[in-house]
Amino acid sequence: MLSMQRWMIVATSSLLLGWSSLGMAQGLPDFTELVEEVSPAVVNISTSQKAVSRPSGMAPGMPDLEGMPPLFREFFERGFPQQGPQAPREREAPQSLGSGFILSKDGYVLTNNHVIADADEIFVRLSDRRELQAELVGADPRSDLALLKIEAGDDLPVVRMGKSSDLKAGEWVLAIGSPFGFDYSVTAGIVSAKGRSLPNESYVPFIQTDVAINPGNSGGPLLNLDGEVIGINSQIFTRSGGFMGLSFAIPVDVAMDVVQQLKEDGSVQRGWLGVVIQEVNKDLAESFGLPKPAGALVAQIQPDGPAEKGGLQVGDVILSFNGEEIIMSSDLPHAVGRVRPGEDATLVVMRDKKRKTLKMEIGALPEDDSVAAVAPSTSAPASADNRLGVVVAELTEEQKSNLDVRSGVIIREVRQGPGAMVGLRNGDIITNLDNQPVESVDAFEKITADLPTNRSVSMRVIRQGRASYITFRLAS
Template sequence: MAYISRKRLCISFVAGSLMLSAGGFAPVSAQEIPNDFSAIVRQKLPAVVAITTRQIIQDQTMLDDYLNPFDSRGPAQPQVREALGSGFVVSTEGYIVTNNHVVADSTEIRVVFSDKETSPARIVGRDPATDIAVLKVDPRPNMTATAWGDSDAMQPGAWTIAIGSPFGLGGTVTVGVLSARSRDIKAGPYDDFLQTDASINRGNSGGPLFNARGEVIGVNTAIVSPSGGSIGIGFAVPSRTAQSVVDQLISTGRIERGFIGVRLQEVTPSIAEALAISGSKGALVASVEPGSPAEKAGLQSGDVITRFNGKDVQNVHDLTLAAASQKPGSNATLTRNRGGNQQEVALTIGQRKDEEVQTGAVPSPEAGDQRLGMSLSPIPDEARQQLGLQPGTTGVFVQEVAPNSPAAENGLRPGDVIVSANNHNVTRPSDIQQEWTKSRQQKKPILFRIERQGQSLFVAVAVS
């Protein structure tokens, strides 16, 4: 949620007690506007869930404990923090959508349905850049699922309905209108929020925003407030973005975004005058990455990109969203202005190499579970010296290891740095997942080389 005071602007996300939080198709005609929304709520309420999470907080003292096990101070006690959010079912197979900030770094996740039944959930995938995550629970009999609507067809003034668990009050319904579209609240690089005045509060994070047909047109994510409570300014990730992210997470567990390879800046009136172009619309190319699609297409520093795939580019944000939404390997056209001359340029979209994050929480090794049981991340820069790493060492940092998991049973520990898997260097959590998948397919152990307190050793984890 975002909190605005007269002195400063602060945007943060809060889910329940964690200081992290939430906050159609063609427009419905007058003849279709209901006298009330009880029928829609009655139909959709079973598909909306409350989400409770537990997170073990590992502070710097805990990091010191497992890096220096003989420290005389003794072991620090882990702290458990609980949080609450909302979500909604998108498939009768048990897939549930919520916000990334609701479940990120959680060690235990439970879903509470409208009939008060609870179910353990695991993370299928998450995308911090758009604050979307997908959970999976075991399917229930006669499970109710929502349907996606068309957020692009929503116009300011259209009805919106939010359902969620603000302050733990499950099944809360609020109604308002769409206040605005394409809001950039500086929460991330792909901000394109719907704004609504339907009341959204702490605990609404991850819940659905419906249109008057009962279709999901947004995922409630943030609010602006001087006090922490709703003042009628809430934001939701539009279904156009959320559905694409969710589909990718369900199918692959990760996100692919388009990349053209330019660093951009806004066109100011003085820059436009200096470049001999009219107006200040477009995105100025400050530099071009060597070997990138942009360089191969002939783009140069000083070019101003004014159109992308037939749509006007008003500013840097427009181009960032447009390029990221393209499928890697697809063809695109853009219009550049160089010295006052317009020229159309064709290029092939590359794949953005955003920092990847682990796509699952530390899972309990339940029957049939084929996960390693580790929470992974890039190596923390501030911990390199304590970890005893040589300059230039690359790898993946083991944050947590689930008890009784394959990783734990074979000797992996929090604080280990995995340098290679199956003799292939690793730099991202997805590299390890890829090698683990190969090992399972070949029915052989996965071989890790790890760095532990300045020592190198090999660890083999057998496939169950």
């Protein structure tokens, strides 16, 4: 009897597993019709340079790595053995290989900027094997997008555009491209996350997927199950040089705004506030009176920039921009970049532990907004008899002018104490302490003497021209 019960349990379990597997199989998407529909509008892109001087030690056949994302450069450096010293030579040769897709019947093609960067000639190969020379309409390195134009009649196959804003994590997505030159390779996966920020890519809220992407997929379309383009495959994260399950695509909503500007002007303008921001962690949130870590903390303001003219102050925490909540500091550049220069924007900030609404005109993002470095101090140091354990001195007028600060003190020596524990260094400039401006050495000593214990205290520090906030706690 016992053996019969066991058999029934095993049999029932097997039956249930079979039904479950059958249900999963029936629920999986079939991509065949989608691929047949979209593939004709996907193209292969190659470039050439009329004069190429190979540096010494570069392997023959290795593509030009200049302009490629760091992850792709690493892939090619690993894949091609290093050679001994060789004399440079000039020749015409393919320099990059990527993908793209046709936007309109009259021949506009979208791809990545790094696919065509520094090219003398660009070639587009269509699904019917025709190869045409393309004209570069315009490129935008900040979004890594380039718009091309080919002359091939007025009845080219085109893709249908979707809305990346409608995407949800977990959705099925599909990529078509030419990894390693294997044309019209199809890979599928799901959306892993939205709004990802990558290093040095502040103005693109990337779509993260687990779709297999490799060199050659760059510029190809990322599609939803309706066959609509919702992203442009752009980058991968890898430690080995190959695909590791982390792929990043430019949202089509961002891309189409770039395309429109490239068509009209040949270049792209983005909104700019003129601030240096940082993340708000738990300790900073406590220090600034926030109920939870959120927002973008303004650590520095560009002189005569939109933020300064609009009344934004150092130490403000930006909580929302044009009604869009700022959760992570990286959300702010995405939101500001979408605003056309000259338009007004509304910001909600936390200042002195109170919410405040500001309205200001957004400027145009400049090519270079670097901040001047700090000159060494020549003033006499003050006493180090303070609770931070640092020797400070008054700022010179030259230092104030270089940094565009009205006041502050410069650290001349860091001794044993809380200052050393939080990483303060000689040459650091302290402009705010415990949400109070540091007007002078005397003010610094007074604020330090009155610092609270057993709670987070914020300090604004300028190091090598760049400002940031740090926090610390003093024991009772």
